[in-house]
Amino acid sequence: MxxxxxxxxxxxxxxxxxxxxxxxxxxxxxxxxxxxxxxxxxxxxxxxxxxxxxxxxxxxxxxxxxxxxxxxxxxxAGGERLFPAGEARFTALRDQALADGIMDAALLQVYEGRFRPEDKHEPKWVGHQAGKVERGLAHAETHLSAPAGDLHVGHIALACALGYLDLRFAGRWRETHPKLVAWLADFEARVPAYARTRVTA
CATH class of the missing domain: 3.40.30.10 (Glutaredoxin)
Structure with a gap:
């Protein structure tokens, strides 16, 4: 096991x-x-x-x-299921890297609030991380929001990034990224595990 x-x-x-x-x-x-x-x-x-x-x-x-x-x-599981062969592999890896970066920057903002007293928060640091999230979302809205064809690791990572923003940032990203909202709804309909792994607190 x-x-x-x-x-x-x-x-x-x-x-x-x-x-x-x-x-x-x-x-x-x-x-x-x-x-x-x-x-x-x-x-x-x-x-x-x-x-x-x-x-x-x-x-x-x-x-x-x-x-x-x-x-x-x-x-x-046999290979090339979530990591396609050839050049398509690098697209999947790049998309995973973008989504992972969004998650990293979101987590750092959460940790700033969780582990440092409010009067010691560093606005420039929080803003720096928030900027990474916003630029990542803007790129995904423009380039990655078409309904996924064959599922790859980048799609899973992006769905998890958006889910984390729902969990820790009250889903505020949804107000300004309608294409990603539709993309995530399509992903959730196609991948039942997304709902199974959701937490609310």
Whole structure:
């Protein structure tokens, strides 16, 4: 049995879970919550960075981060399911990188609010991260909002990024990105795992 160390709200963990559903591998995956802030949690032994998600293999070795884990699962499922062959692979990887960057910048804004007192928040830092999110969304609205053809890892990552913005930023992105709203509705209709992995708090 493969063991996925993650947390319910992690957008990167959600990306792995959705990929596992799409690839038909959920029956081989045990999900174990990790508390990255707890020094007693063995996530720090499994991944020296103490970050999630991490995938513990049956031989005891661990893979991290989500990009590596999803590609491993794709190979386990026969290959070229979420990572197409040829030049199309680089389009999928680029789209994943954009979505992962949106998630990273959103998480940093959340952490600023969670771990620093309000009077010590750094507006320039928060604004810098918010700018990354907005530019990423603007690019996705223009270039990535057509209904997906063959599903690839970039689509899953983008859906998780938008879902995280719904969760932590009250879905404000929806007011100014109507094409992405329609795109996400289409993705959710096609990928039941998106609803199954949604958290609301």
């Amino acid at each position: 493969l063991v996925l160390r993650s947390s319910a709200a992690s957008p990167f963990g959600r990306k792995v879970k959705i990929a596992a559903h799409v690839l038909g591998l959920m029956d081989r995956l045990q999900i174990v919550d990790a508390d990255t802030m707890n020094p007693e949690d063995n996530i720090r032994q499994q991944n020296p960075l103490g970050k999630i998600p991490a995938l513990v293999l049956e031989n005891g070795e661990t893979l991290y981060d989500s990009r590596v884990i999803v590609e491993y699962l794709d190979v386990l």
